[in-house]
Amino acid sequence: MxxxxxxxxxxxxxxxxxxxxxxxxxxxxxxxxxxxxxxxxxxxxxxxxxxxxxxxxxxxxxxxxxxxxxxxxxxxxxxxxxxxxxxxxxxxxxxxxxxxxxxxxxxxxxxxxxxxxxxxxxxxxxxxxGETAIVSMSAAFAALPEERRDWLSKQRAVFDYVWYYEGAHHDRPALSEAQKSRVPPVAHPAVRTHPVNGCPSLFLSEVWVRRFEGVSDDESQKILAEILEFATGPDFTYVxxxxxxxxxxxxxxxxxxxxxxxxxxxxxxxxxxxxxxxxxxxxxxxx
Ligand SMILES: [Fe+2]
The missing domain is CATH 3.60.130.10 (Clavaminate synthase-like)
Incomplete structure (x- = not known):
């Protein structure tokens, strides 16, 4: 080598x-x-x-x-x-x-x-x-309280492209039905295992995540905002x-x-x- x-x-x-x-x-x-x-x-x-x-x-x-x-x-x-x-x-x-x-x-x-x-x-x-800011979602996950980690590990997060697009992009043209059908909502585990080192990471973002399965949109957005505020703090972020x-x-x-x-x-x-x-x-x- x-x-x-x-x-x-x-x-x-x-x-x-x-x-x-x-x-x-x-x-x-x-x-x-x-x-x-x-x-x-x-x-x-x-x-x-x-x-x-x-x-x-x-x-x-x-x-x-x-x-x-x-x-x-x-x-x-x-x-x-x-x-x-x-x-x-x-x-x-x-x-x-x-x-x-x-x-x-x-x-x-x-x-x-x-x-x-x-x-x-x-x-x-x-x-x-014009910098790029990057957050370690594995370090952020590891630093969360155990109770929060346990809860998140059992959740699936619904990523809904159309819901986000229609809420956020009022200045962009509306999506056609054909475009919408190509991006149906997808549920991913809110914590994902890295295939190379086996480490868990939060799999969430400021965009697209509509709710946790079985939790209302409003309640989900509150939880999501709280977790992301913690994760995107300076300890886990490289700019x-x-x-x-x-x-x-x-x-x-x-x-x-x-x-x-x-x-x-x-x-x-x-x-x-x-x-x-x-x-x-x-x-x-x-x-
Ligand atoms: Fe990107």
């Missing part, structure tokens, strides 16, 4: 990886080591990576099969695996999807099989703002300040993330993102 080393980004979350050039193929041993680090630390950072889109895709694919984004107009021409996230306008059109969710979520959590993780490569970023060349990989199975605001009119931000397919969440009470 090449000599790779890790250093902590914060006590409870995040590792920077040293000694790896992502333009080179990944050995199986290093891949396994990175997957273990993601399971244990939620997010890994590689600094100063000068990689091409093809190398970004190769690296991501070594971690797992990739999703192709439904908004194909924001995929990189010739590389449908790369989704461009950017506020930049060139020749009168946006080169990528702008914004990014400003509320904590894990990607595609409203699907039966939410995505496993994302690989972001920063090409341009503003001096100020990544981007620099060009950064590659950040997060694990959607044990973390949630959100984009922080920046001056979208006066500065430029351009990111390339790949998304790794995942599998249905499960909870193993014996672990």
């Amino acid at each position: 090449a000599d790779i080393e890790f250093s902590e980004l914060k006590a409870n979350i995040g590792s920077e990886v040293h000694g790896l050039n992502l333009s080179e193929p990944l050995s199986e041993a290093i891949r396994d080591r990175l997957m273990r680090e993601l399971a244990d630390r939620c997010v890994v950072l590689f600094k100063a990576q000068d990689i091409t889109p093809a190398q970004h895709i190769d690296f991501s694919r070594a971690l797992g099969p990739l999703e192709e984004h439904v908004l194909s107009n924001f995929c990189l021409p010739g590389h449908p695996e790369i989704f461009v996230v950017s506020n930049i306008v060139e020749n009168g059109r946006h080169v990528g999807a702008f914004g990014g969710s400003k509320q904590y979520h894990s990607d595609l959590a409203y699907n039966e099989a939410p995505s496993m993780g994302s690989v972001f490569h920063c090409l341009e970023c503003p001096e100020e703002g 990544h300040k981007w620099a060009p060349g950064d590659v950040l990989v997060w694990d959607n199975r044990n973390s949630i993330h959100k984009a922080c605001p920046f001056d979208e009119e006066g500065t430029r931000r351009r990111m390339h993102r790949t998304t790794i397919k995942g599998t249905a969440p499960y909870f193993n009470a014996a672990a």
Whole structure:
């Protein structure tokens, strides 16, 4: 194995990886080591990576099969695996999807099989703002009172994309019946077991979660807000300040993330993102 080393980004979350050039193929041993680090630390950072889109895709694919984004107009021409996230306008059109969710979520959590993780490569970023905040839902879960952990471990949370969309996006066009039928409500265990290290994590978010099964919407929202207020506190959160060349990989199975605001009119931000397919969440009470 090449000599790779890790250093902590914060006590409870995040590792920077040293000694790896992502333009080179990944050995199986290093891949396994990175997957273990993601399971244990939620997010890994590689600094100063000068990689091409093809190398970004190769690296991501070594971690797992990739999703192709439904908004194909924001995929990189010739590389449908790369989704461009950017506020930049060139020749009168946006080169990528702008914004990014400003509320904590894990990607595609409203699907039966939410995505496993994302690989972001920063090409341009503003001096100020535009950070990505990531929360360790395994560290947050471990720090909850035992009574709360016991209760949550028995719950299933209903992720309802249409309910959230219709409540939150008054400025967006209404969903058609055909679109709605593609995203029916899905119940996931509120605590999920990580398949790599067996650790439990909260599987909840600020968006899409409508209720816990058997609990009213109102009561569920109160409980959810209380848990997320605790989880998203500074102890479990890493806020990544981007620099060009950064590659950040997060694990959607044990973390949630959100984009922080920046001056979208006066500065430029351009990111390339790949998304790794995942599998249905499960909870193993014996672990
Ligand atoms: Fe996301």
